[in-house]
Amino acid sequence: MSARANRPVTHDGKVETTYQRVTNLIRNEIIAGAILPGGRLTMTALAERFGCSVQPVREALQQLEGEGLVEMIPNAGARVWALDRNLLVHAHEIGEALETFLTRQFAEEASLSAIRRLEALQAEHDAATAAMDWARIDAANHAFHRFINTHGGNLEAAGLISRYYGLSESLMNSQGRDSAFADRVRTEHHALLEAFRARDPDAAARINTAHVRGTLAVIMDAFEALPKPERPIHRPAEVATKA
Structure with missing residues (x-):
């Protein structure tokens, strides 16, 4: 090999x-x-x-x-x-807004063949979840969302969303994730697929918003569990606001 x-x-x-x-x-x-x-x-x-x-x-x-x-x-x-806690929250607020917009767009515009391709990507996520293989789960999750986010051609928005994927996953991996988390993500992916098949952008937007916020809650729990420095190192903007 x-x-x-x-x-x-x-x-x-x-x-x-x-x-x-x-x-x-x-x-x-x-x-x-x-x-x-x-x-x-x-x-x-x-x-x-x-x-x-x-x-x-x-x-x-x-x-x-x-x-x-x-x-x-x-x-x-x-x-x-x-x-920075605020960085994490603000990044996910931006990501939620962009991803919800792109998810709604996919529900409105995706062809049947595009939905079938997304179903195939989710099948890999299902298999990874059944095996509880986190490397495969993360890769399949990213592929699922990237397909939705890039479908309409707005690569700038998709790039902004992807910017914090590594940071978010590293945070969650630092504290570990359980099968309940993996099952929740899988269930919500299938709910999104149902909304896409029904051509229901409102339902897709609601499901995606809950999906992003549920993951953010896990990320923030992981952040709060990290050891904190005795003397925080402030960014210049933070120092200016404290003056």
Whole structure:
């Protein structure tokens, strides 16, 4: 078996790139508290540690800056921020609004063949849930929602929604998820499929809103369970509002 076959796959079923691997490793360490808020991350040290060039490390830090976990420092790597509760809530408020709009659009416009394709994607999610294989569950969940979110061609909105998928999953994985969570997600996916088959955008929007909010509740529980730094590291905007 080739080394490529043994490498992890992404949410889209593709082999994980070095950039994605490094992003996930750094993100998980920040969430676990292995890299403390205020800590400095240098690209050369990270590249040596992960056995890669500086370029994927730079791309990883840029992704994590977009997620609000680090601040890029010119010619010096990055500094770690404390994970921010408001960031999580606000990101999911934006995601909920965008995803509900795109879900409604799918219910109104999707062809029968598109719905059949979505059913096939959900069949993989069902199989992953039955096996309680979280890597497969997460990949299938992402594929299901990405198909809905990109169907209308609004890749900008889909990209904004996907921006925080890794952060959300890392948070939930840090505390673990149970079969009840997986079953809830599966049930809500099938409810969405029923709404799509019925061409009922209002029902689809309601189901999606409940779906997103249910997941956010689990994410916030995971966030509250994380160890908190003794001295929070505030972002510049936060400092300005406190002055």
